[in-house]
Amino acid sequence: MKILLVITGGTIGSTTTNSTIDVDNESSDRLLKMYKDTYGENTDFTVIQPVNLLSENSSFESLNVLCNIMLSIDYDSYDGVIVTHGSDTLSYTSSLLGMLLAFVKKPIVIIAANYPIDDKRSNGLINLHSAVAVITSKKANGVFTVFGYENEHTVYLSTRICEADPYCDRFSAFGGAPLGYTANDKFIINNNKISPTIQELNNKNERLFDTIKLHNSIMLIRPYPNMDYNAVDLSRKPAAILHYLYHSGTACTTGGTKNFLEFAKLCNDKGIPLYIGSCKHGDIGYITAKEMEKLKVQKLYNISMESAYMKLCLAYNQSCISPCELMSKNLFFEYLP
Template sequence: MKILAIFTGGTISCSEKNGVLSPDGSNSFLLLKSRPDAEYETAVPYTVLSENTGLTELEKLFGTVYENLLGDYDGIIVAHGTDTLQFTAAFLAQKLGLCRTPVVMVSANYPLSDSRSNGFENFGAAVDFIASKQGRGVFVSYKNSGAEFAEIHRGGELLAHASYSDALSSLDGNVYGRVANGVFIPNKNYIERCNEAGNKNSLSGRVMWLRAHPGMIYPPLTGEVKAVLLEGYHSGTLNTDGNELRAFCASARKSDIPLYLTGCEEGFNYESKSMFESLNIIVLPKMPPVTAYIKLWLK
């Protein structure tokens, strides 16, 4: 089995010096030594802490992955930081679709030198999943703290982290499967929502993302903004009774900036929702907000 391992930095590559964690490229190669049962080639398009990931890094990573999809690899593993893992996974999932070569992202909640780290387990589960030959497209291999096994998530199904937590979860618990004792076990109830073909558009990055909260202050809209993503409360609602949202929507309409709402599913037809059409708010289909954000980047 031949695997391309792509190292991008993040906690999974970090070393501590004087109490500060910084990427150390040599640490990533410890992952390969932990699973000598595969043959590896490596690539390093960049090395950053994942919170410093921007459009440039995403395009570099996509280029590295894309140019190797037709190689003789059984799979590609991308070692990445945990902070922005969902964003990069959603981006690759949108760009690559159901590519024949599985691309599996891994990260670590602590540096590999820390006994609490799940990095080796996440990497090992990725290798086992690739060996199973039971998946096409982009995935994330991750074992939550306290969990018995690592789960395999679709790249476009991940929800953002809860505050103060490194745990990963898929929308509606729609995980692709799990790896137990070196064996991939598919989720029999998994619902496939990934598009076959990838998105050919380039990143723009000019999307404003606003999350609903009481007393919300809406920022002014400038010519740099091409779209606005509104994330509603858990039932998909927004405060449509106050003047703030109405003024913001009027400003967006005047500037020809589309407004999209994520987090709003069918049912729970509160009267506040009846205002969305008149405010020119476009309600998106059900998907993780992170995926909605990336889709608008590529729109």
Template sequence: MIGVIFTGGTIGSSISDGYISTDPEMRYMLLKMYKESCGYDDFVTDAPCTILSENINCSDFVIIAKAVHKMMLGNVEGIILTHGSDTIQYTASFLSCIEEFTHIPVMVVCSNYVLTDNRANGLRNFSVAVDFIRNKCGNGVFVPYTGRDGITKIYYGNNLLRHHIYSDEIYTVNDCYYGDYAEGGFSPSGQANPCKNELFPVPAGHGIYSDVLILYPYPGMKYPDIKEYKAVILCTFHSGTICTASEKLKEFMQNAVRYNIPVYLVGNGDGTDYESCRLYDGLGIKILKNITETTAYTELILQIN
């Protein structure tokens, strides 16, 4: 038996009056479409929330995590979580930080279009998730996704980068993935996951709130008032750099030290650094290696709360 948890997203939506909106009937359509194409229907389901993923917040992470944990107690082979694509990286990262979810396959599945659209990859992604679980291909949190090349890849849940704007493709650190279905059945890639994260128990509280700020660099960058936050993540340009010559950054870091607010930098990988990176330590910036900004964000939320 496989557990399926519905949370909305495009895979659980339909088009009405020219707009995409969540539709509870679509969850049943997904299972119906799968049964008609593959015959298997041994599912147990739950729907703890119904939301377009751009509207998800940190308390929703907890609702979803508790639903996954509750379903685990029902002795299922694995769990499929349907989700929107916009923030799938954040939820997959959050679940990857939960220790209990490392023991069974938890597949986070989305669709690039509503299921009634012939371009949609949602059914294919779901079908691969079922196959992955039934054939015991691995434990932990994964995201199966069919790209524009038609190949369905299985991605590590904590290795996903934010979508590029105007694109629904999945991007990862070092283009790494766990395996693929290019030849029909599952084929492991042999690539070790380059990203690491701490593990936490399922959150006990009902609410969890984000006091973590993520900043992305751009020329002429300005910085907000740091006192409103408990931690800050600075993302870098692709070369692992930010503008360390900025007086605004220096003032920002002075206030971070003054108010004892940790500032972390994500994106500075292995290899030879540029000269501008010399100042990180002197400014009080803590470098996080081998982690995405989304995983750093969800990990810090769990630490703080």
């Protein structure tokens, strides 16, 4: 079994010195030695390290390096690819790679760790082992994210993993249902109404990009009580704005400078595309949501904040198709049914 291991840093690629965690240039050698000592020599790993940083320091510059490396890989030379990553921005990079690499007919698995691997509390080795199981099972192609807890070895669709809870460091699945899990070195896919089937995962997807260069900024806004839109600086004119909504698909529609409707009109006057999500389908809805329907904004339905943001980053940093056309495509199951 030949697997390409793409090292990018993060906690899984760090060590602790004087109570401080930081990335370590020898992390890949240590990770593979510990893996082989624990699980044996049955897997042939090839290692590359395009970037080496803590994921909270992720930027368009580092994402461009990683994405273009991933786009240049000869996937026919490997049974699968594993990307090690930091946990802080794991859900963002996972979403981006899922939509960018949906055309690849091999499993790509992104993993992270809760502690450096030389810490006994770390789940890094377990996550690596689960990622290998996803690949060796040869069940499904696509981009997946693995992050386990004790006896839980959860596999997420890369476009549906949501940022971890800051208290217990647990990730969750947008829509409430992870894709599956690993057990006894097998990849088991959950049977539920919102997850794609194995056949759907293995369907052929078109390749949209040969290279990518992220440079145009997207502004991300989340609502909160008493939010004052006068504090939002539009002077640098972002390429687009994603205004994520409360879970009911709503935002404040009263209160002058706290009124989303007035902010939307301002964006329209300034020629800044405004996207809102995650919106809800249905015949009934809150009056605040119905007031928003009258606006000249782009509505995104049933999509996580991370996937909506990273998809807009793709849409407004390419010239293959119009941003609106790209946003309308379901690139890798980022839109739930």
